[in-house]
Amino acid sequence: GAVVSQHPSRVICKSGTSVKIECRSLDFQATTMFWYRQFPKQSLMLMATSNEGSKATYEQGVEKDKFLINHASLTLSTLTVTSAHPEDSSFYICSARGTGVEQFFGPGTRLTVL
Protein backbone atom coordinates (compact mmCIF):
# COMPACT_ATOMS: atom_id res chain seq x y z
CA GLY A 1 0.00 0.00 0.00
CA ALA A 2 0.90 3.65 -0.24
CA VAL A 3 3.01 5.28 2.45
CA VAL A 4 2.00 8.21 4.61
CA SER A 5 4.48 9.65 7.07
CA GLN A 6 3.86 11.85 10.06
CA HIS A 7 6.24 13.99 12.06
CA PRO A 8 6.85 14.18 14.92
CA SER A 9 5.77 10.82 16.28
CA ARG A 10 5.66 12.18 19.80
CA VAL A 11 5.68 15.67 21.24
CA ILE A 12 5.50 17.03 24.75
CA CYS A 13 4.86 20.74 25.19
CA LYS A 14 3.91 23.26 27.83
CA SER A 15 0.42 24.62 28.10
CA GLY A 16 -0.08 27.70 25.93
CA THR A 17 2.41 26.79 23.23
CA SER A 18 1.57 25.84 19.65
CA VAL A 19 2.48 22.54 18.05
CA LYS A 20 2.74 21.74 14.35
CA ILE A 21 2.30 18.22 13.01
CA GLU A 22 3.30 17.35 9.45
CA CYS A 23 1.71 14.71 7.26
CA ARG A 24 3.27 13.64 3.97
CA SER A 25 2.24 11.20 1.27
CA LEU A 26 5.54 9.70 0.16
CA ASP A 27 4.72 7.83 -3.03
CA PHE A 28 1.47 9.28 -4.30
CA GLN A 29 -0.27 12.59 -4.69
CA ALA A 30 -2.92 13.12 -2.03
CA THR A 31 -5.83 15.06 -3.41
CA THR A 32 -7.62 14.76 -0.10
CA MET A 33 -6.18 14.59 3.39
CA PHE A 34 -7.96 13.91 6.64
CA TRP A 35 -7.05 14.62 10.25
CA TYR A 36 -8.33 12.39 13.04
CA ARG A 37 -8.09 12.35 16.78
CA GLN A 38 -8.17 9.14 18.79
CA PHE A 39 -8.63 8.71 22.52
CA PRO A 40 -7.45 5.54 24.29
CA LYS A 41 -9.49 2.46 23.37
CA GLN A 42 -11.78 4.50 21.17
CA SER A 43 -12.27 4.71 17.44
CA LEU A 44 -11.10 7.50 15.18
CA MET A 45 -12.82 10.86 15.36
CA LEU A 46 -12.65 12.86 12.15
CA MET A 47 -11.60 16.44 12.80
CA ALA A 48 -11.35 17.90 9.31
CA THR A 49 -11.03 17.16 5.62
CA SER A 50 -8.88 19.16 3.25
CA ASN A 51 -8.23 19.31 -0.46
CA GLU A 52 -4.99 20.67 -1.81
CA GLY A 53 -5.15 24.43 -2.16
CA SER A 54 -8.54 24.73 -0.48
CA LYS A 55 -9.68 25.58 3.01
CA ALA A 56 -10.29 22.64 5.27
CA THR A 57 -13.80 21.50 6.11
CA TYR A 58 -14.13 21.01 9.85
CA GLU A 59 -16.45 18.58 11.58
CA GLN A 60 -19.04 19.90 13.96
CA GLY A 61 -17.57 20.80 17.32
CA VAL A 62 -14.00 21.15 16.07
CA GLU A 63 -12.64 24.68 16.51
CA LYS A 64 -11.01 25.79 13.29
CA ASP A 65 -9.08 28.57 15.04
CA LYS A 66 -7.73 26.04 17.50
CA PHE A 67 -6.75 23.40 14.98
CA LEU A 68 -5.25 25.09 11.93
CA ILE A 69 -4.95 22.92 8.87
CA ASN A 70 -2.92 23.74 5.80
CA HIS A 71 -2.83 21.54 2.70
CA ALA A 72 -0.31 23.49 0.68
CA SER A 73 0.72 20.79 -1.77
CA LEU A 74 -0.37 17.40 -3.05
CA THR A 75 2.05 15.69 -0.69
CA LEU A 76 1.95 17.78 2.48
CA SER A 77 -0.63 18.79 5.03
CA THR A 78 -0.01 20.32 8.44
CA LEU A 79 -2.07 20.50 11.59
CA THR A 80 -1.20 23.22 14.08
CA VAL A 81 -2.66 22.98 17.56
CA THR A 82 -2.64 26.56 18.76
CA SER A 83 -2.33 27.53 22.43
CA ALA A 84 -2.41 23.91 23.44
CA HIS A 85 -3.93 22.89 26.76
CA PRO A 86 -3.86 19.57 28.63
CA GLU A 87 -7.28 18.60 27.25
CA ASP A 88 -5.73 18.69 23.76
CA SER A 89 -3.49 15.78 24.71
CA SER A 90 -4.37 12.95 22.36
CA PHE A 91 -3.25 10.77 19.49
CA TYR A 92 -3.53 12.65 16.19
CA ILE A 93 -3.55 10.68 12.95
CA CYS A 94 -3.55 11.95 9.40
CA SER A 95 -4.83 10.08 6.39
CA ALA A 96 -4.50 10.62 2.66
CA ARG A 97 -6.32 9.58 -0.45
CA GLY A 98 -5.21 9.97 -4.04
CA THR A 99 -7.32 9.43 -7.10
CA GLY A 100 -8.38 5.97 -5.97
CA VAL A 101 -10.76 4.88 -3.25
CA GLU A 102 -8.27 3.60 -0.71
CA GLN A 103 -7.40 5.82 2.22
CA PHE A 104 -4.00 5.41 3.86
CA PHE A 105 -3.07 6.45 7.37
CA GLY A 106 0.05 7.88 8.90
CA PRO A 107 1.63 6.36 12.02
CA GLY A 108 0.14 9.00 14.32
CA THR A 109 1.49 11.69 16.62
CA ARG A 110 1.10 11.45 20.36
CA LEU A 111 0.70 14.93 21.84
CA THR A 112 1.10 15.49 25.56
CA VAL A 113 0.43 18.98 26.90
CA LEU A 114 1.75 19.61 30.38
Place this chain on the structure above:
Amino acid sequence: QKEVEQDPGPLSVPEGAIVSLNCTYSNSAFQYFMWYRQYSRKGPELLMYTYSSGNKEDGRFTAQVDKSSKYISLFIRDSQPSDSATYLCAMRGSARQLTFGSGTQLTVLP
Protein backbone atom coordinates in the same frame (compact mmCIF):
# COMPACT_ATOMS: atom_id res chain seq x y z
CA GLN B 1 -28.35 4.24 16.34
CA LYS B 2 -24.85 4.46 14.92
CA GLU B 3 -24.42 4.20 11.16
CA VAL B 4 -21.86 1.44 11.64
CA GLU B 5 -22.00 -1.08 14.48
CA GLN B 6 -19.06 -3.25 15.44
CA ASP B 7 -18.70 -5.50 18.47
CA PRO B 8 -15.79 -4.06 20.48
CA GLY B 9 -14.82 -7.43 21.92
CA PRO B 10 -12.35 -8.18 23.34
CA LEU B 11 -12.02 -11.40 21.38
CA SER B 12 -9.44 -14.04 22.35
CA VAL B 13 -8.69 -17.06 20.20
CA PRO B 14 -5.97 -19.75 20.20
CA GLU B 15 -3.28 -19.65 17.56
CA GLY B 16 -4.42 -21.33 14.34
CA ALA B 17 -8.10 -20.56 14.85
CA ILE B 18 -10.32 -18.98 12.22
CA VAL B 19 -11.37 -15.50 13.29
CA SER B 20 -14.58 -13.86 12.16
CA LEU B 21 -14.98 -10.11 12.56
CA ASN B 22 -18.20 -8.38 11.59
CA CYS B 23 -19.88 -5.03 11.11
CA THR B 24 -23.43 -4.02 10.34
CA TYR B 25 -24.48 -0.73 8.88
CA SER B 26 -27.64 1.22 8.22
CA ASN B 27 -26.77 3.52 5.32
CA SER B 28 -27.71 1.81 2.06
CA ALA B 29 -25.64 4.37 0.13
CA PHE B 30 -22.37 2.83 1.34
CA GLN B 31 -20.56 1.21 -1.57
CA TYR B 32 -16.91 1.02 -0.51
CA PHE B 33 -15.95 -1.21 2.38
CA MET B 34 -12.57 -1.42 4.06
CA TRP B 35 -10.90 -3.24 6.90
CA TYR B 36 -8.05 -1.70 8.83
CA ARG B 37 -5.73 -3.23 11.40
CA GLN B 38 -4.39 -1.00 14.15
CA TYR B 39 -1.63 -2.01 16.51
CA SER B 40 -1.37 -0.24 19.82
CA ARG B 41 -0.06 3.34 19.49
CA LYS B 42 0.16 3.07 15.70
CA GLY B 43 -1.91 4.37 12.80
CA PRO B 44 -4.44 2.08 11.08
CA GLU B 45 -3.13 -0.11 8.25
CA LEU B 46 -5.40 -0.86 5.28
CA LEU B 47 -5.90 -4.63 4.99
CA MET B 48 -8.69 -5.10 2.47
CA TYR B 49 -10.91 -2.98 0.29
CA THR B 50 -14.10 -4.20 -1.38
CA TYR B 51 -16.49 -2.46 -3.69
CA SER B 52 -20.18 -3.39 -3.46
CA SER B 53 -21.15 -6.99 -2.64
CA GLY B 54 -19.01 -10.08 -2.91
CA ASN B 55 -15.89 -11.70 -1.56
CA LYS B 56 -12.25 -10.78 -1.77
CA GLU B 57 -9.33 -12.90 -0.65
CA ASP B 58 -5.77 -11.87 0.14
CA GLY B 59 -3.60 -14.52 1.71
CA ARG B 60 -5.07 -15.51 5.07
CA PHE B 61 -7.65 -12.72 4.92
CA THR B 62 -11.08 -12.86 3.28
CA ALA B 63 -13.50 -9.94 3.18
CA GLN B 64 -17.20 -10.46 2.52
CA VAL B 65 -19.87 -7.89 1.81
CA ASP B 66 -23.59 -8.64 1.83
CA LYS B 67 -25.33 -5.42 0.86
CA SER B 68 -28.79 -6.98 1.06
CA SER B 69 -28.22 -7.63 4.77
CA LYS B 70 -25.99 -4.59 5.31
CA TYR B 71 -23.39 -6.87 6.82
CA ILE B 72 -19.67 -7.16 6.23
CA SER B 73 -17.16 -9.67 7.55
CA LEU B 74 -13.44 -10.20 7.73
CA PHE B 75 -12.16 -13.75 8.16
CA ILE B 76 -8.63 -14.53 9.27
CA ARG B 77 -7.45 -18.09 8.68
CA ASP B 78 -4.65 -19.75 10.63
CA SER B 79 -4.53 -16.82 13.02
CA GLN B 80 -1.14 -15.87 14.45
CA PRO B 81 -0.13 -13.99 17.61
CA SER B 82 1.07 -11.20 15.31
CA ASP B 83 -2.56 -10.74 14.23
CA SER B 84 -3.35 -9.44 17.72
CA ALA B 85 -4.57 -5.89 17.16
CA THR B 86 -7.70 -3.80 16.89
CA TYR B 87 -9.61 -4.30 13.65
CA LEU B 88 -11.68 -1.43 12.30
CA CYS B 89 -14.28 -1.65 9.58
CA ALA B 90 -14.85 1.49 7.52
CA MET B 91 -17.15 2.37 4.69
CA ARG B 92 -18.38 5.21 2.53
CA GLY B 93 -20.68 6.10 -0.31
CA SER B 94 -20.07 9.10 -2.53
CA ALA B 95 -19.02 11.24 0.43
CA ARG B 96 -15.32 11.88 0.84
CA GLN B 97 -14.99 10.69 4.40
CA LEU B 98 -15.10 7.19 5.81
CA THR B 99 -17.46 6.11 8.55
CA PHE B 100 -15.70 3.82 11.00
CA GLY B 101 -16.87 1.10 13.31
CA SER B 102 -15.71 1.28 16.90
CA GLY B 103 -13.13 -1.46 16.37
CA THR B 104 -12.79 -5.03 17.67
CA GLN B 105 -9.82 -5.87 19.88
CA LEU B 106 -8.41 -9.28 18.94
CA THR B 107 -5.88 -11.33 20.88
CA VAL B 108 -4.43 -14.51 19.39
CA LEU B 109 -2.96 -16.64 22.13
CA PRO B 110 0.18 -18.69 21.37
